[in-house]
Structures are given as C-alpha cells and as structure tokens.
Amino acid sequence: MTAFEPIRFEPGYRRVATAIAARILDRTLREGDSLPPETELAEQFAVNRSTIREALRELESADLVTRRRGTKRMVVTRPAADQIAGRVGQSLALHDVTVREVWQTLELIEPPIAAEAALHADAAAIEQLRAAVSRYAADHETAQQAVAGVADFFRAVAAASGNRVLPMTQEPLLLLLVAALEVMIDRAPPARGRIAVAQQHVLAAIEAHDAVAARDWMGKHVRDFRRGFEISGIDVDSPVPAPRRD
Amino acid sequence: MTAFEPIRFEPGYRRVATAIAARILDRTLREGDSLPPETELAEQFAVNRSTIREALRELESADLVTRRRGTKRMVVTRPAADQIAGRVGQSLALHDVTVREVWQTLELIEPPIAAEAALHADAAAIEQLRAAVSRYAADHETAQQAVAGVADFFRAVAAASGNRVLPMTQEPLLLLLVAALEVMIDRAPPARGRIAVAQQHVLAAIEAHDAVAARDWMGKHVRDFRRGFEISGIDVDSPVPAPRRD
DNA sequence: ATAGTATAATTGTCCGACAAATGGACAGGT
DNA sequence: ACCTGTCCATTTGTCGGACAATTATACTAT
Numbered sequence: 001m002t003a004f005e006p007i008r009f010e011p012g013y014r015r016v017a018t019a020i021a022a023r024i025l026d027r028t029l030r031e032g033d034s035l036p037p038e039t040e041l042a043e044q045f046a047v048n049r050s051t052i053r054e055a056l057r058e059l060e061s062a063d064l065v066t067r068r069r070g071t072k073r074m075v076v077t078r079p080a081a082d083q084i085a086g087r088v089g090q091s092l093a094l095h096d097v098t099v100r101e102v103w104q105t106l107e108l109i110e111p112p113i114a115a116e117a118a119l120h121a122d123a124a125a126i127e128q129l130r131a132a133v134s135r136y137a138a139d140h141e142t143a144q145q146a147v148a149g150v151a152d153f154f155r156a157v158a159a160a161s162g163n164r165v166l167p168m169t170q171e172p173l174l175l176l177l178v179a180a181l182e183v184m185i186d187r188a189p190p191a192r193g194r195i196a197v198a199q200q201h202v203l204a205a206i207e208a209h210d211a212v213a214a215r216d217w218m219g220k221h222v223r224d225f226r227r228g229f230e231i232s233g234i235d236v237d238s239p240v241p242a243p244r245r246d
Numbered sequence: 247m248t249a250f251e252p253i254r255f256e257p258g259y260r261r262v263a264t265a266i267a268a269r270i271l272d273r274t275l276r277e278g279d280s281l282p283p284e285t286e287l288a289e290q291f292a293v294n295r296s297t298i299r300e301a302l303r304e305l306e307s308a309d310l311v312t313r314r315r316g317t318k319r320m321v322v323t324r325p326a327a328d329q330i331a332g333r334v335g336q337s338l339a340l341h342d343v344t345v346r347e348v349w350q351t352l353e354l355i356e357p358p359i360a361a362e363a364a365l366h367a368d369a370a371a372i373e374q375l376r377a378a379v380s381r382y383a384a385d386h387e388t389a390q391q392a393v394a395g396v397a398d399f400f401r402a403v404a405a406a407s408g409n410r411v412l413p414m415t416q417e418p419l420l421l422l423l424v425a426a427l428e429v430m431i432d433r434a435p436p437a438r439g440r441i442a443v444a445q446q447h448v449l450a451a452i453e454a455h456d457a458v459a460a461r462d463w464m465g466k467h468v469r470d471f472r473r474g475f476e477i478s479g480i481d482v483d484s485p486v487p488a489p490r491r492d
Numbered sequence: 493a494t495a496g497t498a499t500a501a502t503t504g505t506c507c508g509a510c511a512a513a514t515g516g517a518c519a520g521g522t
Numbered sequence: 523a524c525c526t527g528t529c530c531a532t533t534t535g536t537c538g539g540a541c542a543a544t545t546a547t548a549c550t551a552t
Contacts, residue, residue, distance in 0.1 A: 295537095
C-alpha cells in the first residue's frame with residue numbers, strides 16, 4: 001500500500017509571501033512598482049499586520065522587494081546578480097568547498113568564456129575591459145585593491161561575451177576567489193606582476209577577436225593562481241574562507 | 247570635496263538577522279544545532295519577540311535555519327545547492343535571459359565538465375551515472391519525465407567530476423533548461439532518441455576515462471538542444487520561462 | 493518497557509499602541 | 523522661479539500583551 005503523504009501546514013506568513021512572490025514572478029507586479037502599505041496588505045489578505053511583516057521579511061531576504069535608501073515604501077525589484085551570488089558563495093563556503101575546487105572550476109570555465117568574449121565583444125565592452133586592465137595596472141598596492149581588480153577583470157571579460165548568464169554563473173566563484181586570494185596574494189610576491197601581464201595578453205587577444213589566443217592566455221592566467229596558492233604554502237585542500245558579509 | 251556617505255539606519259530585525267547569520271557562518275552555531283526559543287532570543291537581544299520573528303523569517307528565507315517537518319524548533323542548516331539555485335534561476339528569468347543565452351552557456355561549460363568527469367570519476371560515480379542513463383532510457387514518455395531525466399544526467403556527470411563546485415554552478419542553468427525544454431521537447435520529435443544516444447556515448451567515454459571523447463560527445467549533446475529549439479520553431483531570443491516555484 | 497495522560501513550553505497569530513521618519517502641501521523669503 | 527522652513531497625515535519599526543493549537547516532557551498505569 002502507498003504510505004500517506006505527510007500533510008503539510010503552511011503558516012500564514014509563508015502563504016502570503018509566496019502569493020506576493022508569484023505576482024512578481026508572473027510580472028503582474030513589475031520592477032519599480034511599490035507595494036501597498038502594510039495595513040492595506042493586511043486587509044487584503046485578511047491577516048494581521050505582523051503576519052504581513054514576516055512575509056515581507058522573507059521577500060526582502062529573497063531580494064524580490066527592497067526598501068530604497070532611507071525611504072519608506074517597499075519597491076519590487078529583480079534580484080541582481082551580486083546579491084544572489086553572495087548566497088551561493090555562502091552556501092559553498094559552508095559546505096567546506098576547498099580552494100582547489102574553486103580554481104579547478106575557474107580553470108574549466110574561464111578559458112571558454114574568454115574565447116566567447118573574443119568572438120562577441122563590441123567596442124563598448126572592449127572599452128570597459130581596457131578600463132579594468134588599466135585600473136589594475138594603476139592600483140594594486142594593497143591586497144584588497146589587487147584582488148578587487150582581479151575580480152573586476154574577470155567580470156569585464158564575461159560581460160564582453162554579451163551573454164548575461166555567464167557573469168552570473170561565474171560571480172559566486174569570484175567571491176570565493178576573492179576571499180581566498182586576499183590570504184594568498186601577499187605571500188606570493190611575483191603574483192601581482194604576472195597577473196598584469198596575463199591581463200594584457202587576454203585583452204589584446206579579445207581586441208583582435210582571436211578566440212584561440214584569448215582561451216590560451218586566460219588558461220595561463222588562471223593556472224597562475226594555482227601556482228600562487230602552491231607557492232604561498234596555503235593548503236589547497238583547506239576550505240575557502242566565507243566571503244565577506246555585506 | 248568628497249560627498250558624504252548616506253548614513254544608513256539598520257532596523258533591528260536586520261541587525262538581529264545578521265548577528266545570528268554571522269554566528270552560523272563562523273561556525274559558532276553548527277549545522278543541526280537548534281536555536282533557542284524565540285522568547286529567549288528576545289531576552290538576549292533585548293528586543294521584542296516580533297522583532298526576533300522578523301529576523302527569523304529572513305534567515306529562514308536564506309535557508310540558514312529551517313524548521314523540520316512537523317517539528318517546532320528552528321534548526322541551523324547549510325543551504326543546499328538546489329535551494330539556492332532556485333533563486334539564481336528566478337533572478338535570471340526575471341532579467342529576461344533568453345533561451346539562446348542559456349544553451350550558449352551550456353555549450354561552453356558542459357564539455358569541460360564532462361572531460362573533468364572522465365578524468366576523475368570513481369566507481370561509485372560511474373554507477374550513479376549509469377543509473378541516470380538507464381532511468382532516462384526507461385522513462386521518457388511524458389515531457390516532464392524526459393526533461394527531468396536530462397537534468398539528472400547532467401547532474402550525475404557534474405557529480406562524477408568530484409568537484410562540488412561544478413554541480414552548484416550548473417544547477418541554475420539546469421533549472422532554466424528544464425523550464426525551456428518542457429515547452430520544446432514535444433515539438434521536436436526526434437529529440438528524445440538523440441538524447442538517449444548522446445547520453446550513452448558520454449557515459450561510455452567517462453567509463454573509459456577518455457576525456458577527449460567525453461568532451462566531444464557532450465558537445466554534440468548540448469548542440470542537439472540548440473537544434474531542437476530551432477526545429478521546434480521556438481524563438482530562441484525569447485526569454486526563458488521562470489522555473490517552477492517550489 | 494509500552495501505552496496513555498497530564499503539564500509545561502513554544503509557535504503562529506492576533507490586537508492595540510506609540511515614537512520616529514517620510515511625503516506632500518503650503519507659506520515665506522530671496 | 524527657486525530654495526527654506528513648517529505643518530500634517532501616513533507609514534514603518536518596535537513594543538507589550540494575549541490566546542489557541544501543537545509539541546515536548548514528565549508521570550502514571552498496565
């Protein structure tokens with residue numbers, strides 16, 4: 001005989017939250033629309049304002065609604081890449097993902113991304129990329145600056161591919177890379193220079209729309225990180241640090 | 247002169263939430279630990295229980311705490327891949343990412359993942375993979391079954407790589423692929439058969455630890471999806487449907 | 493020990509209340 | 523016209539208390 005399904009009781013705040021979320025996902029509520037005041041929502045759903053507020057906290061945490069800086073009304077938003085990426089990074093870190101797993105993944109996905117960027121980069125994207133490269137070249141004194149520059153370079157490359165899924169896919173990895181690099185970069189002195197060189201080669205390849213060269217140089221670039229970790233004496237099988245909280 | 251930073255007022259419920267989240271992220275609170283009752287938390291933080299509850303809703307929505315089925319206490323959890331992937335998929339869909347962007351991304355990352363799997367798959371992983379392949383071969387009558395089988399195959403391949411970052415990276419893509427495939431698969435009759443064949447070739451390559459063949463066949467496999475979309479007459483530049491809500 | 497029962501603890505939800513901040517209307521000064 | 527200051531109705535953030543329903547726990551009888 002078939003066992004019975006456990007009957008599940010959904011608390012009110014959750015049902016309210018999913019009801020509102022559904023309206024956002026099916027575009028009945030569109031980005032920028034502001035939600036009705038809490039008292040009004042409470043009337044419409046026929047629940048207490050406290051219940052509405054708990055539901056709103058859920059939606060807020062999912063970045064489906066946001067309170068604009070110092071304003072009162074809740075506004076419908078589309079969760080941005082970086083918001084969500086933080087969650088993914090958190091999750092990976094809590095699962096004790098290792099440094100090795102992070103750079104292995106980068107070794108796998110970054111070269112094809114660079115190749116794609118070489119094929120599809122338009123003038124504006126190349127301009128952005130150039131800016132990122134020269135920003136790194138100019139400012140990489142502190143570990144934080146250097147690491148942020150590295151991440152921004154990867155972001156610019158992915159953006160140059162013209163495919164909006166790629167930046168979002170790689171973003172969690174970048175957060176973890178940043179967390180790991182901040183520990184490593186000061187212990188591997190030659191790293192900063194090698195990074196600048198590799199960035200310039202990748203940039204040149206993309207400017208020339210040379211997919212093969214872009215893939216190759218990006219490959220070298222990410223393999224350099226592996227080397228950096230090895231040189232710096234960090235145990236690559238230790239878990240990555242959790243990305244800084246927002 | 248430098249403009250002033252907007253002074254930001256963090257409401258109490260948010261500060262409580264981040265305080266608890268910090269304890270989870272730094273492992274002071276570990277997975278499986280149960281949180282103190284709400285009244286006790288209210289005392290400790292010296293705020294009202296309502297405030298605590300709003301904070302808990304935030305954490306619950308971030309999957310950092312969960313209340314187990316039919317139980318009362320809140321338990322600390324590590325957010326699982328699939329929970330978070332739903333968010334990422336949601337976000338991408340809300341940003342009107344197109345079908346084309348999804349399969350382009352799959353074309354980029356799946357072949358290297360397959361190659362990696364061929365290099366690192368152990369016996370257990372191969373067994374899982376075999377099971378996934380034969381499950382698809384046995385059950386692909388309804389569109390839902392077929393599509394679920396496709397996604398599970400990709401999951402098994404990524405799992406076989408032994409790198410826990412890869413499954414999580416591809417999961418959001420799979421959710422979107424599933425949402426898009428459910429529309430397409432019934433309009434492209436030969437698709438189901440071609441999928442089975444490609445799966446078997448990828449499986450064979452991984453069993454033989456032949457990275458090159460694995461990459462090649464996985465490449466063919468994902469390019470088949472592109473063809474399927476083109477044949478089915480779906481506009482590949484139309485936005486992907488939002489993944490089904492949980 | 494097992495099953496059954498009484499009791500305490502805890503959650504989900506409601507009600508009512510109030511200070512503080514915001515948005516908007518309106519008036520006054522330049 | 524533009525900037526400033528003032529007043530007022532809204533709305534949020536937070537509090538306190540309350541209660542039914544459910545779960546955990548101690549206790550009892552078999």
